[in-house]
Amino acid sequence: MPAKKDKTNQAVIRLNDLSKLFDSLIQNDYEILGPTVSDQAIIYDKVSSPYDLPKGIIDRQDNGQYRLVKDESQALFGFVVGPHSWKKYLYPSIQEIWRAKKTKTGFGIIENSDKPIKRAFLGVRPCELAAIAIYDKIFMEGPYADPMYKQRRENSLIIAVNCTRAGGTCFCVSMNTGPEAISGFDLVLTEIIEKDEHYFIFETGSETGTQILSKIPHKEAQENNLKAKDKAIERAKSQIGRTLDTNGLDELLKRNFDNPHWQTVAGRCLTCGNCTMVCPTCFCTTIEDSTDLTGSLAIRSRKWDSCFTMDFSYIAGGSIRATAMSRYRQWMSHKLANWQDQFGTSGCVGCGRCITWCPAGIDITEEVRIIRESENIENTSIKARM
Amino acid sequence: METLERVLKEHPFLKGLEPRLITILVGCASNVVFQPGEFLFREGGEANSFYFIRSGKVMIETFIPEKGPVAIQSRESGEVTGWSWLVPPYRWHFDARAVELTRAIALDGKCLRGKFDNDHDLGYEMMKKFTAVIADRLDATRIQLMDIYGPQAKH
Amino acid sequence: MARKQSISVPDHVRQPDPMATGVYIIKRVIKDTHDTFTLELAAKKPSARKTFLPGQFNMLYVYGVGEVPISISGSPGDLDMLVHTTRAVGTVTKAMRKLKVGDAIGVRGPYGTSWPVDRVKGFDVVIVAGGIGLAPLRPVIYYLLDNRDKFGKIVLLYGTRTPDDILYKNELKKWRGRFDIETHITVDRAVGAWQGNVGVVTTLIGKAPFDPMNAIAMVCGPEIMMRFTALALQKRGVSDDRIYVSMERNMKCGIGLCGHCQMGSEFVCKDGPVYNYDYIKNIFLKREI
Numbered sequence: 001m002p003a004k005k006d007k008t009n010q011a012v013i014r015l016n017d018l019s020k021l022f023d024s025l026i027q028n029d030y031e032i033l034g035p036t037v038s039d040q041a042i043i044y045d046k047v048s049s050p051y052d053l054p055k056g057i058i059d060r061q062d063n064g065q066y067r068l069v070k071d072e073s074q075a076l077f078g079f080v081v082g083p084h085s086w087k088k089y090l091y092p093s094i095q096e097i098w099r100a101k102k103t104k105t106g107f108g109i110i111e112n113s114d115k116p117i118k119r120a121f122l123g124v125r126p127c128e129l130a131a132i133a134i135y136d137k138i139f140m141e142g143p144y145a146d147p148m149y150k151q152r153r154e155n156s157l158i159i160a161v162n163c164t165r166a167g168g169t170c171f172c173v174s175m176n177t178g179p180e181a182i183s184g185f186d187l188v189l190t191e192i193i194e195k196d197e198h199y200f201i202f203e204t205g206s207e208t209g210t211q212i213l214s215k216i217p218h219k220e221a222q223e224n225n226l227k228a229k230d231k232a233i234e235r236a237k238s239q240i241g242r243t244l245d246t247n248g249l250d251e252l253l254k255r256n257f258d259n260p261h262w263q264t265v266a267g268r269c270l271t272c273g274n275c276t277m278v279c280p281t282c283f284c285t286t287i288e289d290s291t292d293l294t295g296s297l298a299i300r301s302r303k304w305d306s307c308f309t310m311d312f313s314y315i316a317g318g319s320i321r322a323t324a325m326s327r328y329r330q331w332m333s334h335k336l337a338n339w340q341d342q343f344g345t346s347g348c349v350g351c352g353r354c355i356t357w358c359p360a361g362i363d364i365t366e367e368v369r370i371i372r373e374s375e376n377i378e379n380t381s382i383k384a385r386m
Numbered sequence: 387m388e389t390l391e392r393v394l395k396e397h398p399f400l401k402g403l404e405p406r407l408i409t410i411l412v413g414c415a416s417n418v419v420f421q422p423g424e425f426l427f428r429e430g431g432e433a434n435s436f437y438f439i440r441s442g443k444v445m446i447e448t449f450i451p452e453k454g455p456v457a458i459q460s461r462e463s464g465e466v467t468g469w470s471w472l473v474p475p476y477r478w479h480f481d482a483r484a485v486e487l488t489r490a491i492a493l494d495g496k497c498l499r500g501k502f503d504n505d506h507d508l509g510y511e512m513m514k515k516f517t518a519v520i521a522d523r524l525d526a527t528r529i530q531l532m533d534i535y536g537p538q539a540k541h
Numbered sequence: 542m543a544r545k546q547s548i549s550v551p552d553h554v555r556q557p558d559p560m561a562t563g564v565y566i567i568k569r570v571i572k573d574t575h576d577t578f579t580l581e582l583a584a585k586k587p588s589a590r591k592t593f594l595p596g597q598f599n600m601l602y603v604y605g606v607g608e609v610p611i612s613i614s615g616s617p618g619d620l621d622m623l624v625h626t627t628r629a630v631g632t633v634t635k636a637m638r639k640l641k642v643g644d645a646i647g648v649r650g651p652y653g654t655s656w657p658v659d660r661v662k663g664f665d666v667v668i669v670a671g672g673i674g675l676a677p678l679r680p681v682i683y684y685l686l687d688n689r690d691k692f693g694k695i696v697l698l699y700g701t702r703t704p705d706d707i708l709y710k711n712e713l714k715k716w717r718g719r720f721d722i723e724t725h726i727t728v729d730r731a732v733g734a735w736q737g738n739v740g741v742v743t744t745l746i747g748k749a750p751f752d753p754m755n756a757i758a759m760v761c762g763p764e765i766m767m768r769f770t771a772l773a774l775q776k777r778g779v780s781d782d783r784i785y786v787s788m789e790r791n792m793k794c795g796i797g798l799c800g801h802c803q804m805g806s807e808f809v810c811k812d813g814p815v816y817n818y819d820y821i822k823n824i825f826l827k828r829e830i
Contacts, residue, residue, distance in 0.1 A: 097560055098560075098562070100604065100647075102604065105566070105585070105645065106564055106566065106585070106604070106644065106645020106646075107564065107604045107645050107647075108564065109561075109562060109564070138798070139798070142797065142798075143796075143797070143811065144559040144796035144797060144798060144811070145559070146560075146798060147558050257827055257830070283798070283800060284799060284800030284801065285793070285794070285798070285799045285800070286793050286799065286801070287607075287608060287793045287794060287799065288607075289602070289605060289606060289607045289608060290605070291604075291605035295605060298604055298605045300562075302799075305793075305799070305800070305801070307800065307803075312791065312801060313790070313791050313801065314791055315789060315790065315791050316628070316630040316631060320790065320791075320829060320830075321829045322829065323829060325829075326828075326829035326830075330803075330830075334803065337806075338803070338805060338806040341806035342806055342808070398748070443736075443738075445731075445736070445739065446739075456730075456731070457730070457731035457735070457739040458739065459739050459740040459744075460727075460737070460738045460739040460740060462738070462748070464748050465748075485736045486736075522744075522747075525743075525769070526740055526741050526743060526744050529741040529743065529765070529766075529769055530729050530730070530740070530741050532765065533702070533729070534671070534672070534729075534762075534763040534765055534766055535671065535672040535701060535702035535706065535729065535763065536702065
């Protein structure tokens with residue numbers, strides 16, 4: 001598992017040598033997954049060379065808006081996060097849990113002997129590292145662990161990328177998750193484009209990372225390189241356009257369970273569940289049992305689910321959360337408040353996806369602000385009446 | 387009379403009532419016994435009594451032509467039954483039938499109404515107690531109405 | 542204010558795969574009422590037999606149909622027979638009702654927190670059950686009767702919709718005949734020849750023979766019944782931290798990872814289903830939480 005950043009291993013790799021990274025990974029039997037353009041979005045899919053990366057393409061994101069545009073800078077990692085997150089590979093949307101065969105005495109569960117696949121995640125953003133750390137806590141450190149997650153996680157190589165440009169909906173600074181990667185990676189890259197130079201600063205975070213770096217022609221990073229890196233990351237920081245005040249946030253939301261504002265949001269929320277699909281920390285699933293046509297083989301699968309559906313909280317008699325208001329409140333309260341009680345951290349990493357992909361353009365940072373302010377207004381009006 | 391006074395003093399419904407007031411009640415009280423199947427009162431009859439149940443069980447019921455007798459609620463020892471004597475036009479709304487051998491103390495409603503008119507302290511104390519009982523019954527009835535165990539219910 | 546319950550997960554459930562399903566064979570099917578039935582199961586492999594605590598549940602799997610959480614309703618002392626009572630209300634439970642002796646059924650668990658049987662020594666124990674809520678409480682009654690001298694009075698108050706919905710009629714008869722347990726039954730509406738109590742189960746609490754200063758109450762039934770029961774117990778003088786309830790929510794995994802059973806910050810499958818009322822009472826007041 002990747003350890004904290006090792007400051008002594010900082011290298012400079014030229015743009016033209018980046019393909020050696022891919023070669024090294026392929027030689028080590030890694031399936032490389034990274035950002036690539038598909039259907040007018042940047043998603044995470046198989047990539048085999050730097051040519052698969054979205055060179056010179058950046059994203060314009062805002063409430064309910066996502067657009068790719070060409071950028072003059074020709075950066076390979078100029079964009080930020082898209083509709084996919086790494087849960088696609090660590091906690092896939094459909095996962096077979098077991099198969100069972102019908103037998104004379106009932107049924108028997110078949111042992112799974114699939115060999116694990118080694119995957120390299122290329123282009124993991126700092127907010128995504130935080131999301132993966134949250135998943136680690138949920139699926140490996142609780143009283144019940146998920147062996148399938150553990151296996152995928154242990155066979156995943158994490159190559160992070162520091163953000164040098166903020167996305168339109170990002171607020172990682174408020175959530176203390178970026179724009180710089182601090183830990184949780186095997187390697188982290190920072191793309192530097194200065195005048196006529198285009199290179200990457202590689203930093204290692206584990207033995208495996210060091211080993212991979214050794215296969216790529218590189219120079220030791222000099223002070224001017226590191227200065228450029230700091231400058232690029234600072235630029236990203238200064239571009240962040242949204243904030244979420246996390247001060248006493250979980251008490252705030254719990255206190256405001258009956259705040260009439262929830263009803264206002266409900267008027268806009270379509271309960272489509274997009275936010276839960278794109279959120280890198282949402283983990284709710286459902287179990288589906290099915291058989292083949294003859295009934296001789298039964299399969300149990302786990303599929304992504306969303307707390308926004310009516311089925312989600314259904315028990316004989318009806319749904320516990322029947323109104324849209326209660327379901328929106330559940331999602332936001334879980335993400336920002338209950339998660340603290342359950343896992344000791346916030347559930348939000350400030351990636352902004354829920355803001356971008358919400359068809360109604362609901363902004364979680366704005367909703368928090370409104371609820372906070374509604375308390376101030378109350379206090380003000382009480383004072384005015386005195 | 388002395389025995390009646392002691393029994394009334396110990397009945398849960400009258401807990402906390404001043405001895406002076408209990409003595410007044412005794413003046414309207416009498417011992418009664420009902421055999422299984424016997425009615426304490428019938429729907430439509432003049433409501434001129436209420437009962438402190440000492441032992442046994444009484445079923446409050448009504449008769450629906452297609453269904454037969456339908457039980458509303460049951461009353462046991464330590465409980466009281468009948469309050470139509472408090473509210474004009476003083477007529478019973480339901481039947482009360484002893485399901486087992488039932489011993490009770492019957493209080494004459496006309497007698498009591500007179501005593502309440504004369505002694506407002508007694509009237510007030512007793513009204514407080516009846517109101518509490520009626521509130522309980524109303525709660526219980528409402529829960530019964532909700533049919534919480536019905537096919538649509540969680541359990 | 543009661544501390545958040547910590548759970549200790551037995552090793553056999555923790556490692557290596559908490560989703561692993563064991564195969565059990567149906568040894569007996571009992572039709573309790575028109576929609577409720579009891580299955581008695583034996584592990585296919587004797588080594589697979591697991592102990593459980595009263596109040597816990599298993600995830601029961603009907604081949605090819607699906608899985609549902611069902612409370613264990615048998616005796617914790619009986620290692621050979623695993624007993625579950627359930628209502629046939631959904632796809633899976635309706636399919637389960639069609640199973641016959643000799644059929645196989647998948648079992649995962651036991652999961653969840655238990656009734657506080659370790660806490661009640663020396664206390665009067667009041668058990669209030671509504672409808673099928675008697676099923677998760679029956680293991681407690683077995684446990685109490687097996688260790689009778691350790692407790693004060695044992696009072697069972699049981700309410701159902703009609704006399705036809707009364708579960709475990711034979712056992713109730715036996716318990717009513719015993720002197721070391723007080724059993725009172727009531728129905729919401731009487732039909733036919735019923736001469737017993739008529740009225741909601743809360744009406745039995747006011748005069749039940751237990752010492753409210755030294756009693757622990759365990760309550761199970763529809764949420765609204767538990768709410769009103771708690772009120773009636775409070776009226777009697779039982780303090781909130783001596784009342785226990787069992788919550789129910791949609792469950793898919795039973796191990797706190799699918800997210801469905803959440804109730805505020807609680808995962809009912811692993812932080813519950815049994816809760817100390819003092820701890821959980823605020824939840825009852827929050828609609829659609």
